[in-house]
Amino acid sequence: MAAPKFENPIVRWIDYRLPVFTFMHHEMHEYPTPKNLNYWWNFGSLAGFMLIVMILTGIMLAMHYTPHVDHAFDSVERIRRDVPFGWLIQFIHMNGASFFFILVYIHIFRGLYYGSYKSPREILWILGVVILLLMMATAFMGYVLPWGQMSFWGATVITNLFSAIPLVGEHIVSWLWGGFAVDNATLNRFYSLHYLLPFVIVGVVVLHVVALHTHGSNNPLGIELRGKQDSIPFHPYYTIKDMFGLGLFLTIFCLFVFFAPDYLGHPDNYVPANPLVTPPHIVPEWYFLPFFAILRAIPDKLLGVVAMFAAIAVLFILPWLDRSPVRSARFRPIYKQVFWLLVLDCLVLGYIGSQPAEGWYIHIGRLATIYYFAHFFVILPLLSVFERPRPLPLSIGEPVLGGGSSPPAGGGGAGAMERA
């Protein structure tokens, strides 16, 4: 692609020496994007937007927050009560964490449904899983900072998990704590890392976008672009579509921030941390509940921890577990159904995670855990072999030109070629 001609002489002068404007023109303006992306493709840019919101509000909160066990709780209340618009910044940051996870979870399930993790996008997908892990670590440490009861006891429970590691477990735990209990040293290092990790996330997001722009977006049909007629420039088509999605998202987000700011939180975190009083039910934030359910589903502590981490780690090898050459679930009649079963399974795990581990909750939690892993380790490999995909369209343009979704006559052949 030829370098664009810039009218502004200053822009031209800079671009000749440092081609940032050419770069922006290529990657944000003319970047060819499949023309059939649906609204599920909005969630990546929304998550990127949310990352920026979290960093900006976080920097402002850090200007008023005091990372000390005696002052942390009160300094957060001080922000809410006395800092001008501090309540707004704090509620945006607090609810922003939840919404960041909502966006990213939808983004991930979109990738699962349309097979966005398949060749040549494996590294793009793996970088995404790295971002998820970094987000989880950041969110966990951020939740500790207000130093409420759930902050303290959540930190105690989760850091204690590492004591399950044979031989070195106890050492790792006191190394994480910086002492012999969750205390001031723990709070300080969590604060330090909570400030650092978001910038690491930004770095991985850059790599994620570089990988994305190498082969471009997947699309709802899951087939490659066959030529110019299949793609449209990113700007203005997807910039305006993303802007509209952003407006819709912000409206919903603001309804929570302004009218139900505590709905997604836990009331116990409005009680200052007290190492001598254990809350009756220690539950993590909602976005960790499915993993918490997997942890508790297994009676052995070490195996429970392994299973919990494996539940995320399995995503790293997903591109090699699902060997079906067809990406989109639209053309995979059985995968389409097991996909929704997986969604349901994750919701069930989330519900079980929020309930006390007793009675039939335990059994449902175990069944749901088994199904979760069976989906990845049994169902997907088997489907790769036994599922007969429906014929793929020849190109993105074709089903549109052919009038509706009826597969064209040559579709079967094309599907076979696609598979070859």
Add this chain to the structure above:
Amino acid sequence: MRNRLIGAALAAALGLAVLPGAASAAGAGPQPPEREWSFNGIFGSFDRAALQRGYQVYREVCAACHGMRLMFYRNLTQIGLSEAAAKAEAANAFVVDGPDSEGEMFERPGKLSDRFVSPFPNDNAAKAANGGALPPDLSLIAKNQAAGPDYIAAVLTGYADPPEGMEMGETQSYNMYFSGHRISMPPPLFDDLVEYADGTPATVEQMAVDVSHFLMFAAEPQLEDRHRLGVKVVIFLLVLTGLLYALKRKVWSDLH
């Protein structure tokens, strides 16, 4: 509490199957009855008269045992007291200050910039004076209970005779809404315990509701700002989103 309903409705609209409230409610006593509060809903605001009556109940009854360390006397101007009246309230309290130039601590009348003075110097003193039970600080009680002000009003009006066969400790009372039903706080309210300046009859129900109203204010003094700004922001975003949708349609129209 209608705010929880708003949250649930929003969550349902998002397809979120999480109900954190359900998790925290597990194991607690019966669900407190829902009451109508003027601060609920997106246009909700505090009732200044109720806040002032509630503050009076706190000061004359609750403050004997419960502190509110996150409240400042200056916050009283937000419940409708004049600055002079708030200063007078502050001056009624004795604040330990110092050390002075001699190195001695001294007591002085409170100022607007002082926090509410707690009834006990520390938690152990509070426990010693209350048969071993610690009266919780009330600054955030309307937020750290799942049912919020509904819960406070329910506990304050929920005293009853213990059911047949239930053993109660010497300093314990039976309460329908307190977790475990054994509460170490004796029934704090009796009819006409306080005399309201505005002539409102001081029934137990009235005082319980008023003080719950005040405690909700204490837990989130900026609640009204939040609602007022929220209405503007959401209306702005709805208009903006509508315009963006129209623009999206226009930009994409040349493709179809």
